[in-house]
Amino acid sequence: MAVVHVATTTAACLKEAIDSLFAKYGLSVARLRGQGYDGASNMSVEFNGLKSLIMKENPYTLYVHCFAHQLQLVVVTVAQENQYVCDFMWIVGSIVNISASSCKRADKLRQLEHDRKVKLLERGEISSGRGLNQETSLARPGDTQRGSHHSTLCHIEQMWPSVIEVLQNLIDDGDRSSKGLSRTLVERMERYEFVFILLLMKRILAITNHLSTVLQEKDQNIVNVMRLINNVKYKLQKLRDSGWDILLEDVKKFCNTHSIEIINMTDNINSRSRLKRDGKNVIEIILQEMDSCFSETTTDLLIYMSCLDPRNSFSRFDVQKLVRLTHFYEDDFSWNERMLVEQELETYIDDVRSDERFEGISDLGALAKKMIETMKNRMFPLVYRMIELALLLPVATATVERVFSAMNIVKTDLRNRIGDEWMNDSLAVYIEKDVFNTVDNEPILQRFHNMESRRMQLSRIR
Incomplete structure (x- = not known):
């Protein structure tokens, strides 16, 4: 999670901020495979919205309107x-x-x-x-x-x-x-x-x-x-x-x-x-x-990806639909791979259905982990690549929208001059409180105490 300060919320300004953030962390827009927003006009408008600006640069960053919103x-x-x-x-x-x-x-x-x-x-x-x-x-x-x-x-x-x-x-x-x-x-x-x-x-x-x-x-x-x-x-x-x-x-x-x-x-x-x-x-x-929540393209994309569902012994598995899925991501599957993927899918489904280690798996995340554990991600690299894409494509931005709500709590009148880095760190702690609640306070106090000499030892938090 990263919070970036923007001067305005126009699509062009937001695109510039994303480019700067990617450059900072050595990332590339060319590697994006999905984008999702809450449907505001500056985000999803057909011609000049942020969605369109990103897709002009990379047509494989398929857009899904936040389902919850x-x-x-x-x-x-x-x-x-x-x-x-x-x-x-x-x-x-x-x-x-x-x-x-x-x-x-x-x-x-x-x-x-x-x-x-x-x-x-x-x-x-x-x-x-x-x-x-x-x-x-x-x-x-x-x-x-x-x-x-x-x-x-x-x-x-x-x-x-x-x-x-x-x-x-x-x-x-x-x-x-x-x-x-x-x-x-x-x-x-x-x-x-x-x-x-x-x-x-x-x-x-x-x-x-x-x-x-x-x-x-x-x-x-x-x-x-x-x-x-x-x-x-x-x-x-x-x-x-x-x-x-x-x-x-x-x-x-x-x-x-x-x-x-x-x-x-x-x-x-x-x-x-x-x-x-x-x-x-x-x-x-x-x-x-x-x-109408989904465009025809997005609907087909999601239906094809749902064929990877491992429940009930992969009952929704459909080789032809998954073959068509590769055509949505021609940058991730070469022409030769798209010719070979049908045979790999047929071998893969016979293999996992007969492997008792894959019984009872209920979601894609667990399927991906089990494939790595059994090294089937190497045996079926094209299938594993499809599963990765299905896990990466966003279907909801509720977590992101909570960041905006959290800003009203963290950035109060007393903190109206808070810097971007401090704001980002404070929001990360607040939003991921479930994770930080598992961290012991004592190492944090000691690290803070050792940053500079102090007149007295910081007391333990009880």
């Missing part, structure tokens, strides 16, 4: 393209804002929810006191804050009576503006349509939220990500095709519990059909957006 932006796209969801998101944001507009109201909301659970426990409607002190704040959902929308919707569903009570209190005791807004919010919340969208979006985001969480972990590889994305698409399609009866039953139970009028299915069949059709449209938009 793109996945969360799908929520924004759905909200913009579907009027029901757009209105719903506005109401949710307004509920959160008005509930958290003062500390006293936020504290009251938490206390109300706690008291409600205590009463349910006393009446025997819940079986234990677990969860009485769990988080009960309504987190503000953000466009790119992973999981924030799902968490907010879960809290609204869980704290429904308390949220309604706080809004009713504002209607009675608030100022003129809060009275009107609170009355509007209560009226909208106590409609069948709002409950329908609430439970629908909660289901959808529960499906995508797991993928979003996994994508933020370190050391994600392409095979795992492609498997997870396909799994999410399958669950969304299943919800669209066969999940409506269960959803409508849950909406009915919720409405009955909270005394919300249920749409008469006979008299309002058109409204019911419109809601159901609109719900399906939401899922279709999400599926379309997930498909």
